[in-house]
Amino acid sequence: MDQAILDVVASSAYVLGPKVKEMEAAFAEYVGVKHCIACASGTDALLLALKAWGVKEGDAVFVPSFTFFASAEVVALQGATPVFVDVDPDTFNMDVRDLIYKIEHTAKAGQLNPKAVIAVDLFGLPADFKLISEVAKRYGLHLLEDAAQGFGGRIGNQKAGTFGDIAATSFFPAKPVGCYGDGGAVFTDNDEWAALMDSYHLHGKGSDRYDNIRIGLNSRLDSIQAAVLLVKLKAFKEHELEEVNRVAERYTEKLKNVVKTPDIPKGFYSSWAQYTIQVPNKETRAKLQEALKAKDVPTAIYYPIPMHRQTAFNYLDPKMNQCPVADRLADTVLSLPIHPYLTEADQDLICDTIIAQF
Numbered sequence: 001m002d003q004a005i006l007d008v009v010a011s012s013a014y015v016l017g018p019k020v021k022e023m024e025a026a027f028a029e030y031v032g033v034k035h036c037i038a039c040a041s042g043t044d045a046l047l048l049a050l051k052a053w054g055v056k057e058g059d060a061v062f063v064p065s066f067t068f069f070a071s072a073e074v075v076a077l078q079g080a081t082p083v084f085v086d087v088d089p090d091t092f093n094m095d096v097r098d099l100i101y102k103i104e105h106t107a108k109a110g111q112l113n114p115k116a117v118i119a120v121d122l123f124g125l126p127a128d129f130k131l132i133s134e135v136a137k138r139y140g141l142h143l144l145e146d147a148a149q150g151f152g153g154r155i156g157n158q159k160a161g162t163f164g165d166i167a168a169t170s171f172f173p174a175k176p177v178g179c180y181g182d183g184g185a186v187f188t189d190n191d192e193w194a195a196l197m198d199s200y201h202l203h204g205k206g207s208d209r210y211d212n213i214r215i216g217l218n219s220r221l222d223s224i225q226a227a228v229l230l231v232k233l234k235a236f237k238e239h240e241l242e243e244v245n246r247v248a249e250r251y252t253e254k255l256k257n258v259v260k261t262p263d264i265p266k267g268f269y270s271s272w273a274q275y276t277i278q279v280p281n282k283e284t285r286a287k288l289q290e291a292l293k294a295k296d297v298p299t300a301i302y303y304p305i306p307m308h309r310q311t312a313f314n315y316l317d318p319k320m321n322q323c324p325v326a327d328r329l330a331d332t333v334l335s336l337p338i339h340p341y342l343t344e345a346d347q348d349l350i351c352d353t354i355i356a357q358f
């Protein structure tokens, strides 16, 4: 890793450059898509997809309520309106029945034009794309996979990053494959959208960078991050993804009779961006967090406020955006430490501390 970084420093190609091209090719090959375009963050990656589709004021975009703010923020940045969809209490991912209900409800209300679905691979588990892509097709909607947490996940042999018409990922350090700063990428097989996103991420460039044919962004990946990502991808492929799955299996084995452990549907494979348990209520969760903190074990609540309750979205019609499962999860979820290098001794300490509370 040190050598990879020093090589970039010596090359003096700090932004974009050959390392970024190499990284894009390696990530496209791993995921199994034609185009990977690296950019400055996962948020920008989502935004680039919406820009390629011309999502604008008057459009409705369907987003799960139980996610990180960026999934919905980009919709509003484009001037469009997010419509929040509830999630499945077992997988934390978009509830397809509620998706259909929200699409039909929006169409019937007649004020917004249903345009796209953003399905999130929450905590590393791919969303139910077999059903979601059927629904998107049936209603003529674009499908964007928010794979910010999903990189490395699979359904059967198909990898996250391939499930939508476009997919976006993040390389923020806490994600399954993280760099040493901010970074992101979009993936697609569609040549036309790839060309548009390539333009939008470099100030709307045309035939060259001083020929600007649309309003875009400055959203480049720097070469040091690309070099870091190439080393990280190798370790991820060779052992990290398998090891983090071993850690998750061990947690589930030890905790499944004590708390509600994450449910991985048959044929699905998670990259475990988070290992999130559910407890009966807020009070139990607070006690559990205290007990773990006393043993120097950090925990986190992903997410304490669902999107339909965020202050920034208080202009939306609450009747159109009800998500009771997301409301309940916000009070009952707790994410435990997880990474490929978590030792069995640390895991035992965490599990024993939790078990002792029940």
Ligand SMILES: *Cc1c(COP(=O)(O)O)cnc(C)c1O
Pocket (backbone or CB within 6 Å): 041, 042, 043, 044, 067, 068, 070, 071, 120, 146, 148, 149, 169, 170, 171, 172, 182, 183, 184
């Ligand atoms: C992290 C994250 C993003 C945004 O990625 P950044 O690189 O932090 O901009 C978007 N969606 C989800 C679900 C995320 O977890």
